[in-house]
Amino acid sequence: MSMNFSEFKRLLGAEPRSRDPEFLHARQSSPEFEAAAAAAEQFEARLEQSMMIPGPDGLTEKLQSISQTTAGDAGHRRRWPLALAASVVIAVGAAGLTWNMNRGWDSVEEYVMDHYRHDGNRVMAMAGADETVNVQAILSELNVRAVPELAGIVGVIKYCPTPDGKGAHMILNTEAGPVTVIYMPETEVTDREMLAFDDVQALLVALPGGSAAIIGPDQRQVSSLYGFIQQSIIPLAGKS
């Protein structure tokens, strides 16, 4: 049975470059079909032109560098249930978890541990792969900026999930070695609360706009960055 014009137009709208024999046969069956197909092709060409975004310069090389910087790491990431509670020590602010939200994580502490276990090592591995680090562009999306002293030591920065929406995950190249900082624009924490889990220490910092977690292998190292981080992530003018 041959295709009627209504069916033909529907197919044209769904798959204008279809090579289906029945479709091609219908196209040639009358000038009306042929004209509709030609118009659809014209629209399709413009649509393709609209959607064609050039890839960034150096994209391939940058992606390929991932295999060099993480060679040998087959990704056997530590799993969340791994002796979860046994290794968790809340050293400061043990009076209670900071807040409950019932949106995936029960507390900011749980979020920090979960997120770091999920992404901590991988983001650390990215530090060598990043050629250009656009700290201010990412932070400005979150309505803050980094002072130059902070921006200058960020080795990698990426967006990350937080309990209250989008945040930023940074690796700072400090004199004492790399340190992770997670910026949470909308999340409140108990200031100076220290968490110890697995083989790292995490210090929560209340900021003028949001909060941060400083995570590193050594308590003294993360504590020494408390004042620096608190003064280095500044709300943009008009934001608080």
Place this chain on the structure above:
Amino acid sequence: MISEAGRQAKFNGLAEAYGADLYRYAMWICGNDALAKDLVQETYLRAWKALDKLNDIKAAKSWLITILRREFARTFERKVPKFTDVDNVVVREEQELEPEDRMEIKLLRQGILNLPPKYREPLLMQVVLGYSCEEISVALDISKSAVMTQLFRAREQLKSRLQKDGVTGNVHELF
């Protein structure tokens, strides 16, 4: 068991073959250059770690897209970012176009960004990634007829938008 050099060669091939497509796709789902680059990089990091699970190289593109879509959903499940800068990324390519053509493209882009995700995503897969309706159906886990309906409606909405905005260039002749 594939050697480390073999793994790297396989991975480098994937970066070369699909990196730009993934970036384009990421740009259209998140509308932000920095975020799109980050999504693509994250996708390839995960791909590198899970490379041994990719047994059929012909399935690599859809495998990478699946990783990217999951990563996008995971990162932004609670708060989808605002579209900001598709035009900024492409504008340098279009200086040679006539003003009327630029206008049409700009309107089409706005239309694409304003499409509901259920229409935009199959359209992206078809136009940007070159997927067939069957492939889209598998990727989105919906029936082929649903895919065709969504594609048809996506295009109808884009054409309506151009009509509404009174485009007088080539696309106008289509209506």
